[in-house]
Amino acid sequence: MSVLAIGSGILPRLGEKLREAGLSGRVFLVSDDHVFPLWGDAALNGLRAGGFTVVSYQLPAGELTKSLAATYRLYDWLVEHRAERVDTIVALGGGVVGDVAGFVAATFLRGMPFVQVPTTVLAQVDSSIGGKVGVNHPKGKNLIGAFYPARLIVSDTDALRTLPRRDVAAGWAEAVKCGLILDAELFEVLDVNAAGLCDLTSSLVPAVVERCAQHKVRVVDEDEREADLRRILNYGHTIGQALEAALDYQVLLHGEAVSIGMAGAAAIAVRVGLLDPASAERQNAVLAHFGLPVRFPRDAPPPSVDTILERMARDKKSRESKLHWILLDRIGHARIASGISLDLVSEVVEGLL
Ligand SMILES: NC(=O)c1ccc[n+]([C@@H]2O[C@H](COP(=O)([O-])OP(=O)(O)OC[C@H]3O[C@@H](n4cnc5c(N)ncnc54)[C@H](O)[C@@H]3O)[C@@H](O)[C@H]2O)c1
Missing domain, CATH: 3.40.50.1970 (Rossmann fold)
Incomplete structure (x- = not known):
């Protein structure tokens, strides 16, 4: 360790x-x-x-x-x-x-x-x-x-x-992710202190970094080679990484793409009845407090839905050709879901663009 x-x-x-x-x-x-x-x-x-x-x-x-x-x-x-x-x-x-x-x-x-x-x-x-x-x-x-x-x-x-401010905000996307999947209290801290964390004036910066790091150490320690538990760290990545790839890694920083991906995952979780709509809205509001996008920016030409879906299918994290989704069932807790229909995914992705 x-x-x-x-x-x-x-x-x-x-x-x-x-x-x-x-x-x-x-x-x-x-x-x-x-x-x-x-x-x-x-x-x-x-x-x-x-x-x-x-x-x-x-x-x-x-x-x-x-x-x-x-x-x-x-x-x-x-x-x-x-x-x-x-x-x-x-x-x-x-x-x-x-x-x-x-x-x-x-x-x-x-x-x-x-x-x-x-x-x-x-x-x-x-x-x-x-x-x-x-x-x-x-x-x-x-x-x-x-x-x-x-x-x-x-x-x-x-x-x-x-560090440029945009990179700071994009990095905090991973901290918000950590709160969303593992730690509702951390999510609250991030919500209340978003401004001070973004301009790095908050005295909580080291504590927040440490808490996220400790969570990751613990998860990885239990599942070093990504058998199962570690996969929840990929919340927001299914759509996020497909979006990054579809844009040839230009336009969006990794954290920004993950932020849009988390908005998409929350929309899917709401549609399948796993997450209540208020929690999804809260997630997106906190991401927005960090200046992070929850849909594709209007000032850039978006990739097509088909390109994103195709990239998703190619993702090395898809198992036995079935796509697994990391979805929230409440703030602070995630689970792995499969069997999400392609029509629903396509509709949600379209909504993000
Ligand atoms: N290994 C993993 O588990 C893992 C997880 C997530 C992402 N990644 C990888 O991490 C990479 C992205 O990392 P990143 O966002 O840190 O990007 P980066 O390393 O490219 O850094 C972003 C920019 O900031 C500059 N920079 C770094 N620290 C600075 C500082 N203190 N002051 C001023 N400028 C500074 C860098 O020179 C660079 O120009 C991607 O390649 C991604 O695939 C790896």
């Missing part, structure tokens, strides 16, 4: 945290060219204060970096510096850096110790936890990868201050 260290201003203690986690050897710090100029020095100083020798590498920022080509450049760099199995790979950045560096850590020398230092809301509440690492194939996202949990995850919530 990964050790979590979450707090405001803990980056200078990064080296100390690695020592506490029993890590030694050199550190291979992987970041991107947006994050490293902002937070690289703090990370390097924190590691050196803990007595570590550090070598660093900056990948180009952005989703295109999640490729086997980037992985190969990192392998070359590790070979050049004669990295050994006792050395540690540290990922400093958002989900992209975490996914790529984690895949390299999982595969180089058949596995090197791996530490995540997530710097986006999405990465702190979600992607750094659970051990899914990997890269995209030109024909599909996240097709190449492994389950390789980080030994340690160090989340300094101060690092979020330089």
Whole structure:
């Protein structure tokens, strides 16, 4: 199980945290060219204060970096510096850096110790936890990868201050999801404090990140390889990911697509009599408080319903060719449902566009 260290201003203690986690050897710090100029020095100083020798590498920022080509450049760099199995790979950045560096850590020398230092809301509440690492194939996202949990995850919530506001809001979509599927009290906290969380002025930022992270750690711990329980974390993803794919990952950020997907899932749950309409409205109102979309934005041409349905059918999460849905039966509780008619799905998707 990964050790979590979450707090405001803990980056200078990064080296100390690695020592506490029993890590030694050199550190291979992987970041991107947006994050490293902002937070690289703090990370390097924190590691050196803990007595570590550090070598660093900056990948180009952005989703295109999640490729086997980037992985190969990192392998070359590790070979050049004669990295050994006792050395540690540290990922400093958002989900992209975490996914790529984690895949390299999982595969180089058949596995090197791996530490995540997530710097986006999405990465702190979600992607750094659970051990899914990997890269995209030109024909599909996240097709190449492994389950390789980080030994340690160090989340300094101060690092979020330089994140563009849109990315902050999109990251909180995963926190709202967490409240909706697992924790009605967290959902209330998010509702009441949406404004302060969006501009990061709320003193609750570290507590909310920690609560979401703990939930994910617990769920993943019970179901590391996504047999069943872990699948509830995919709430909003069936429609959301299909929408992202149909738009070639342009237009919407992941969290925004998941937000629209959650609106769609709630509409389906209401139509099949699982969820009361007031709870669905409440969900959508809270998403809107975070500035998140609950339908496709009017200022962009929407994909067709057929394209989205086709993408959904291709989704690797569909099992035995039947699509499973994660639906709420109340705020704070989700269940897996199948047998939802295609006509209903099509109608709901049309309503979202
Ligand atoms: N492994 C998982 O379980 C999992 C779960 C969800 C998403 N993901 C993956 O995560 C990726 C998305 O992650 P993301 O939203 O963090 O995107 P990202 O890593 O691309 O970061 C978004 C942008 O913000 C910049 N950035 C990061 N931290 C910053 C900071 N503190 N200040 C200023 N700029 C900063 C980055 O350079 C980038 O330009 C996707 O590839 C997705 O597939 C993985």
